[in-house]
Amino acid sequence: MKKDQEIKYLRDLGEELERLSIQESIDRKNALxxxxxxxxxxxxxxxxxxxxFRNQAFFxxxxxxxxVEFFDKITFLWFTCTYHRWPVTEGKIITQPKVVEVVRTRSGVFCSACSSFLPADTTPPIRYKVAVKYEYEVGMDTYTGRRISFSEQxxxxxxxxxxxxxxxxRGGxxxxxYHPMWPKISIAES
Structure with a gap:
């Protein structure tokens, strides 16, 4: 039993490191x-x-x-408005979808299952989010995704x-x- 837990922990840790690597890659591209x-x-x-033309140059x-400071927000808005035109492929759910509790902190809300941080607001402290993981292929490459909505539901x-x-x-x-230029960015539709 303990060995199974260790294997599951190591698998989850590997998945988290992969997710962080993808996010770091996207962050580096955005910074560039x-x-x-x-x-x-x-x-x-x-x-x-x-x-x-000094005045025009300054402005x-x-x-x-x-x-540029609003670039991330503009990119997110652009993805949200255009994702319905992205290419489509079939995927498979590889984990059992689960409802996770979202933990409230002083400056926002942290979802431990999906490792995302949401800004603070005046809503009740206990909220819930669906955590799911799916796998899909683009060309010869296989990718995994977790996003089921661009807005945090x-x-x-x-x-x-x-x-x-x-x-x-699971298995469905x-x-x-998926984004045509960055296939790692995807969204699943039920």
């Missing part, structure tokens, strides 16, 4: 894109300043730098969360939409 945009804005600003650079009652969890069954088929 931000750096390139800011560098381009500064160069364009210097160009305009040398041509005598252009300021606009771009502020815009947090339920106030365990019964409502269980209804969503019942839409997914699921339609997966």
């Amino acid at each position: 894109i931000k750096f390139i945009i800011i560098a381009a804005a500064v160069l364009i600003g210097l160009f305009f300043a040398m041509k005598g 252009l650079t300021l606009f771009v730098v502020v815009g 947090i339920w106030y009652s365990q019964k409502d969360a269980q209804k969503q969890a019942d839409e997914f069954k 088929e699921v339609t997966v939409r």
Whole structure:
């Protein structure tokens, strides 16, 4: 029994490290894109300043730098608005969907099962989320995903969360939409 628990713990740890590696890769790409945009804005600003358009150069650079700070939010909004046009493939649920309690902290809410941090608000301290893991293939590569919605679906009652969890069954088929450029980014549809 203890050996099975150790194996499960090591498997879960490996999955968490894989998820963190994917997130780190996405974060590095976003940081590089931000750096390139800011560098381009500064160069364009210097160009305009040398041509005598100092006010325009300042406001252009300021606009771009502020815009870059909202890049993550704009990217998330873009994904949310366009994911329905992403390519579709068939996937398979590889874990039994479960309802997990979301833990409230001073500055927000932390979901231990999905390792995501949600900002604080004035909602009740006990909330629930559905945790599911699915596998899908794109070309010759196999990927795993956990996202079933781009908005964090947090339920106030365990019964409502269980209804969503019942839409997914272990070993069941699921339609997966994946980002055409980054197939690791996906969303499952029941």
